[in-house]
Amino acid sequence: MSTVNTLRGPVDSSQIGTTLMHEHLMVRNPELERNIEHPEYDEAAIFARARASLTSLHVDKGIDTFVDLTVLGLGRDIPTVLRLTEDVPLNIVVATGYYTAKDLPTYFHTHAPDGFVGRTLDGPDVLERMFVDDVVKGVPRTDGVRAGIIKIVTDEHGITPDLDRVYRAAARAQAETGVPISTHTNVSYANGRDQQKWFVDNGVDLGRTIIGHSGDSTDLGYLKELMDNGSFIGMDRFGMEFVLDDESRIDTLVKLIEQGYTERITISHDAGFFSINTPTSWRAKHTPNWHHHRISDHVLPELRKRGVTEDQITQIMVVNPVQALTGDVEATRAVAEKVLGTGRS
Ligand SMILES: [Zn+2]
Known part of the structure; x- marks a missing residue:
């Protein structure tokens, strides 16, 4: 697999180039928004x-x-998303998967696989079918837009x-389609460990997983353990300073680079242009640096000041995303040969 679905x-x-591996355009809830006015x-x-x-992210950054x-x-x-990004000049990779910390809606209980409590209707697991179809056939009502990545969650409930x-649906879809699994973790529970254990127990190649929100942690032992086991980590919340300040995030990133982990790290913001959960006015007041330009405008200059080289930045922002998204070692090597060691150090 050496192409990426966009x-x-x-x-x-x-052609993947410099990549932000964990972002959002809009986080919404149509049912809530129909019933509770969102000003x-x-x-x-x-x-x-x-x-x-x-547009500025592409043209200027x-x-x-x-x-x-x-x-x-x-x-x-x-x-x-198709309407929003009509004239936008960068690649957008969309995801399949399910974001919930604990339960699925009742629909998925009545439409469960054989043997599950609540199963009412016969048939295959709708969740598994959806994950696979989103990648292979395309997302419904999109004229065949195919997902390029699977997203799943662990939080306080384990x-x-x-x-x-x-997770089972994600694991089967990963094996069947070859796209990677990217996760949400809560570092106060260090539950990247639980995720890796589940993946290993269920035959998921850790090299095809990105343990997300790892950058909320400053525990080098934990982070190195996740990478030593074979996963990428997502240091993917730059600017989200109400969780952890950027100085600590940058400090942790620099230490990991110095200790030889450059090839296992991805960086991003987890920012969005609208979220029903933390509205724009709240973000502007409480977390003004949380936007999609933060890495380009602040984090990269800080990394350079701390001695991180252009090649290391290129490894993290260009080469690692190719490896993470395609799982194709040869394609990744070809990209690395093209973009690394070009004299910009
Ligand atoms: Zn996110």
């Missing part, structure tokens, strides 16, 4: 802001690919029975 079709691994959802304004920002991990449970709406089912 909103506009498969893109060759050589800050102004589509025209959000679209204008998002288009200007995405050299970002080529933006991975939107907004899946079911976060209001995934690919037809709207891997509950419903999450175990989500």
Whole structure:
């Protein structure tokens, strides 16, 4: 597999370029929004802001690919994403998967695989079928937009029975389609460990997993353990300073680079242009640095000051995403040969 599924079709691994591996366009909840008025959802304004920002990310900052991990449970709406990104000049990778910390909606209980409590209807697991179909056939109502990555969650409840089912569907879809699994963790529970254990027990290649939100941790032992086991880690919340300040995030990243972990790290913001959960006005007041330009404008200059080389930055932002997204060692080597060691040090 040396192409990556994007909103506009498969893109060759050589064209993936500088990549933000964990982002959002909009996080919504259509049912809530139909019943509780949200004063800050102004589509025209959000679209204008998002288009200007995405265009600037590409034109001014050299970002080529933006991975939107907004899946079911976060209001995934690919037809709207298609409208929003019509004239945007970067690759958008969309995801399949399910975001829940504990339970699935009743629909998935009545439509469960054989042997599950609540199963009412015969038939295959709708969850598993959805994950696979999203990657292979395309997301419904999108004219064949195919997902390029699978997103799943562990938080304070651990891997509950419903999450175990989500994980099974993700594992089967990963094996069947070859796209990677990217996760949400909560570092106060260090539950990247639980995820890795589940993956190993169930035959998932850790090299095809990205343990997300790992950058919320400053525990080098924990982070190195996740990478030594073979996963990529996502240091993917730069700017989210109400969880951890960027100085600590940068310090941890520099130490890991110095200790030889450059080839296992991905970086991103987990930012969005609208979220029903933390509205724009709240973000502006409480977390002003949490936006999609933070890495380009602040983090990379800080890394350079601390002695991180251009090649190391390119490894993290260009080469690692190719390896993570395609799992293709040869394609990754070809990209590395092209972009590394070009004299910009
Ligand atoms: Zn996210």
